[in-house]
């Protein structure tokens with residue numbers, strides 16, 4: 537006999553949208569949804585459900601349940617909430633495609649081989665940028681989250697479409713505004729949305745501007761072909777190995793923008809969180825600096841060096857455990873089913889959100905930052921699906937290897953060249969969230985070593 541899934545009391549039409557903010561109805565749009573979900577999990581346990589403006593969503597957070605739901609034969613990716621809103625820009629691109637959309641199969645077959653190769657060309661691009669670090673002023677007071685966001689956006693633009701946008705502020709701002717508005721739309725009643733003329737107008741202009749930029753890049757490549765092995769050429773010249781189909785221009789634009797969106801804040805947020813944890817744990821920073829000095833000396837990092845930086849790998853793994861930048865993902869069952877060892881009945885197609893932020897704290901109730909638990913052997917001994925910052929199965933992250941290479945190159949170059957300190961030594965981590973999470977009001981001092 538299955539049990540009822542707990543649910544907080546709600547309001548007619550609006551359901552439980554205020555529950556995320558501890559029931560405060562005057563400030564319904566919670567700043568950090570991941571924290572709201574965490575509080576609900578503490579209150580209701582490993583599973584609860586919410587009515588979000590008429591849409592029922594089940595939330596799970598325990599290792600046992602997430603592990604059971606990591607099964608592509610029973611559950612598939614659900615594109616809802618803020619992610620569904622991003623389809624206004626990305627359509628059926630590889631990240632936002634609904635399960636079963638043909639475009640995903642074609643793009644996946646074409647792009648996965650291009651994403652699993654050893655070198656993505658990130659290195660030459662990053663080399664030019666990291667060399668600039670040498671000519672920086674001696675002392676810098678910086679907002680690393682902001683700077684690393686531009687680094688990540690430049691890197692993915694350069695490596696995926698050989699486009700050096702040099703952190704063009706208008707483009708970055710347009711993308712940030714778009715993502716923020718997607719999040720707001722997901723939490724706003726449709727009737728309210730209809731009256732927000734200025735907001736809706738800007739949203740449409742942002743979409744148009746980003747699509748025009750991607751279209752111009754595509755047209756320029758067609759007019760000036762190159763031999764580059766970047767993703768743009770893979771999509772432009774490749775044929776689906778199964779059907780022989782070619783990607784349409786619109787589909788190429790959807791996916792170019794997908795790479796920019798999926799591939800920058802996730803990576804930059806992780807690097808910023810890593811700097812925060814390093815600054816709060818001087819003994820870890822010391823150990824890391826010593827590893828990097830041993831491996832690199834005063835030479836720039838090479839790809840071959842990365843596997844020799846085991847401690848750096850552990851620092852990033854542990855950072856992304858505590859702060860998985862994609863803090864939540866959603867799936868739905870292919871059939872009516874029962875989960876939790878027969879305890880909870882879930883209907884076919886009902887969305888289930890997996891709280892990865894909480895999963896990563898559940899495995900052994902590890903709250904503190906300790907990279908040693910992620911060193912090689914320890915990492916391999918983690919229970920299956922316990923560490924899952926990059927998603928699961930057929931819809932898991934195709935940019936994982938790319939992101940890892942980039943994070944290792946950038947972080948090792950920073951730690952090699954700079955002594956870092958918090959501007960405000962009493963600063964404790966605060967988080968902000970659009971779709972992904974990142975540090976807020978985090979400032980550091982960087983001094984050339």
Ligand code: HEM
Pocket residue numbers: 613630631632644692794795796798799800802803806860861862865866925926927928930931932933934935936938939
């Ligand atoms: C630290 C960095 C990153 C993290 C934590 C991350 C995380 C994730 C997660 C959790 C998913 C699954 C989402 C879901 O199930 O709804 C995903 C999918 C995806 N990621 Fe990443 N990602 C990162 C970097 C990148 C980069 C650099 C790219 C470059 C293009 C990228 C491209 C994608 C794409 C295209 C998908 C969709 C795959 C599909 O649905 O078939 N990601 N990522």
